Amino acid sequence: MHSNHRMRWISIFVVAIASFSILLIGSIMSLIELFRPQASNLQTPASQKTASPTSPTIGRIVSLGDSLTRGIGDDSGKGYIQLFREQLQKSSKSEVSLINLSVSGATSTDLRKQISQPETSNLLKSAEIIPLTIGGNDLFRGSGRLENTDPATVEKARLTYQENVDFILKEIRKQNSKATIFMFGLYNPFGDLSEAKQTNEFVAKWNETAQQVIAKYDRVVFIPTYDLFQLDPKRYLFTDHFHPNQNGYQRMANRLTQLVIDQEGMETK
Amino acid sequence: MIGLVYNEMLKMVRKKRLWVILGILVILIPIFTYAQAQTLERAAKQIGTSDWKVVLKQQIIDQQNRLTSSRLPEEWKAFIKLNIQQQEYYLKNNIDPTAPGAPTFMRKFVEESVSLFLPLLVVIIAADLVSSELSSGTIKLLLTRPVRRWKVLLSKYISLLFATSFIVLSTAILSYLLSGVVFGYGGWDLPVLSGFQEKNGALLTEFVHLMPQWKYLLMAYGLSWLACITVATVSFMVSVLVRSTASGMGIMLAAIISGNLLMQLSPTWGAIKYFAFTQLRLTDYLSGRPILIEGMTLPLSIGVLGAWSVVALITAFVSFSRRDVLA
Numbered sequence: 001m002h003s004n005h006r007m008r009w010i011s012i013f014v015v016a017i018a019s020f021s022i023l024l025i026g027s028i029m030s031l032i033e034l035f036r037p038q039a040s041n042l043q044t045p046a047s048q049k050t051a052s053p054t055s056p057t058i059g060r061i062v063s064l065g066d067s068l069t070r071g072i073g074d075d076s077g078k079g080y081i082q083l084f085r086e087q088l089q090k091s092s093k094s095e096v097s098l099i100n101l102s103v104s105g106a107t108s109t110d111l112r113k114q115i116s117q118p119e120t121s122n123l124l125k126s127a128e129i130i131p132l133t134i135g136g137n138d139l140f141r142g143s144g145r146l147e148n149t150d151p152a153t154v155e156k157a158r159l160t161y162q163e164n165v166d167f168i169l170k171e172i173r174k175q176n177s178k179a180t181i182f183m184f185g186l187y188n189p190f191g192d193l194s195e196a197k198q199t200n201e202f203v204a205k206w207n208e209t210a211q212q213v214i215a216k217y218d219r220v221v222f223i224p225t226y227d228l229f230q231l232d233p234k235r236y237l238f239t240d241h242f243h244p245n246q247n248g249y250q251r252m253a254n255r256l257t258q259l260v261i262d263q264e265g266m267e268t269k
Numbered sequence: 270m271i272g273l274v275y276n277e278m279l280k281m282v283r284k285k286r287l288w289v290i291l292g293i294l295v296i297l298i299p300i301f302t303y304a305q306a307q308t309l310e311r312a313a314k315q316i317g318t319s320d321w322k323v324v325l326k327q328q329i330i331d332q333q334n335r336l337t338s339s340r341l342p343e344e345w346k347a348f349i350k351l352n353i354q355q356q357e358y359y360l361k362n363n364i365d366p367t368a369p370g371a372p373t374f375m376r377k378f379v380e381e382s383v384s385l386f387l388p389l390l391v392v393i394i395a396a397d398l399v400s401s402e403l404s405s406g407t408i409k410l411l412l413t414r415p416v417r418r419w420k421v422l423l424s425k426y427i428s429l430l431f432a433t434s435f436i437v438l439s440t441a442i443l444s445y446l447l448s449g450v451v452f453g454y455g456g457w458d459l460p461v462l463s464g465f466q467e468k469n470g471a472l473l474t475e476f477v478h479l480m481p482q483w484k485y486l487l488m489a490y491g492l493s494w495l496a497c498i499t500v501a502t503v504s505f506m507v508s509v510l511v512r513s514t515a516s517g518m519g520i521m522l523a524a525i526i527s528g529n530l531l532m533q534l535s536p537t538w539g540a541i542k543y544f545a546f547t548q549l550r551l552t553d554y555l556s557g558r559p560i561l562i563e564g565m566t567l568p569l570s571i572g573v574l575g576a577w578s579v580v581a582l583i584t585a586f587v588s589f590s591r592r593d594v595l596a
Contacts, residue, residue, distance in 0.1 A: 016431035019435045022438060104334050
């Protein structure tokens with residue numbers, strides 16, 4: 001009875017004092033650490049031997065671009081890229097994976113910067129299909145009217161756009177010579193407004209520019225969108241009168257699916 | 270004195286509250302583990318790869334997109350920007366911040382539970398430590414002994430500190446043992462980055478350095494222990510001042526939860542910094558997770574927590590020694 005009591009006495013105190021002192025040491029260590037930060041020891045980045053295995057997937061999509069690829073304006077949040085993935089998944093037996101690198105609001109200059117980052121190029125290497133939307137923000141800023149109706153300024157922006165698209169495609173090709181790149185053309189969200197004549201002219205010119213640049217590269221496909229939104233913009237545009245709505249995105253996705261299923265021969269048998 | 274402390278601890282063990290807390294942990298940790306495993310699996314499925322670099326890159330892009338939303342409040346934007354910078358830093362240095370394993374789960378778990386879950390567990394034992402003896406009348410027996418009143422109270426406080434330590438350490442051990450079933454038990458010496466500092470909305474990385482995960486865990490649990498001790502001390506005061514168990518617990522729950530709510534609701538209101546329960550997230554200083562409330566620094570957090578503890582302790586002792594318990 002007496003030794004039993006003693007055992008209990010000892011065990012309770014051992015547990016109590018042990019947990020107290022372990023945590024006390026931990027908290028003192030962290031306070032020292034936080035109040036007197038050590039200099040960075042990252043000159044020799046730790047070699048992490050366990051390179052995580054990239055699971056092989058067929059039909060890997062890596063998408064780039066602006067808010068259109070992000071799906072802004074689609075109530076379901078999918079955008080053409082998710083709709084496309086779903087359609088492709090239906091006709092493919094293996095998992096279709098999607099990495100969406102688009103950034104809403106990006107201009108061709110932004111994309112040019114993004115594409116030069118090492119992490120982006122790593123992802124591009126594994127891509128099989130690269131859909132791309134770019135240029136809308138260069139020509140139309142945000143969801144306002146034309147940024148500059150002054151033809152000279154627009155012309156200057158067009159030249160930058162031309163150069164950027166060329167750089168972007170060259171860079172993608174450098175990283176990945178096999179993937180098919182699908183570049184969507186621009187449409188005119190203001191086709192039903194009074195200045196439609198001038199905006200139509202701009203959009204046509206810019207699309208022509210894109211097509212000319214694309215012509216220099218292999219396995220790059222230009223997908224027109226101009227026609228999709230021309231007749232009845234209200235029906236296919238979101239309430240911001242700039243981005244497509246779900247119907248608009250569906251039409252874009254249909255175009256892309258049609259091309260991919262043809263090109264990649266992924267039809268259901 | 271040691272005899273008194275032992276007596277108090279024995280009471281605690283006999284009251285079975287500690288076992289209830291262990292029971293809560295044993296039930297909840299597997300649920301958290303399962304939830305975490307599900308999240309990881311779903312993310313991997315959506316992107317189509319389990320390659321952490323791809324996942325991290327996608328997270329960065331997603332956050333960049335959130336930044337473009339015009340309805341996002343400024344302080345959230347600053348938070349997200351810092352988060353992006355930190356994740357890019359991880360990516361650049363080839364370090365996976367979420368490499369699976371039980372120690373990683375322990376780390377995530379303490380970082381998430383330090384402001385709410387752990388304090389609530391502490392409150393379970395602390396909130397009626399003194400009041401239960403008042404209401405059951407056993408305090409009279411205790412005080413008729415030839416010991417001074419402050420010694421009785423001190424022995425209770427010391428045993429509370431031990432119990433708090435026991436709870437924090439049990440949380441660590443149980444989350445290791447239970448989550449390891451799913452995530453595996455390895456990963457103690459995985460490199461973890463620490464030492465991120467923020468200055469005017471930019472992330473300073475000059476002090477960022479690697480440490481093995483076990484050391485990081487020791488420090489993170491040490492910090493959460495400090496937060497828990499403050500909670501325990503304030504609850505201790507409440508248990509002296511308030512006679513009923515239910516209202517004592519109610520007060521503490523309300524205080525802790527409102528601390529968490531205030532952090533989310535009004536991060537721009539500077540005065541909430543001086544409320545102890547908004548300062549519980551000490552582990553954020555270690556992980557470099559951006560802090561939402563403007564002007565929060567480690568010395569301030571420690572100072573606020575320390576000041577609250579000291580005031581609570583003094584109030585408890587003064588009130589207890591003056592009280593007419595025999596009434």
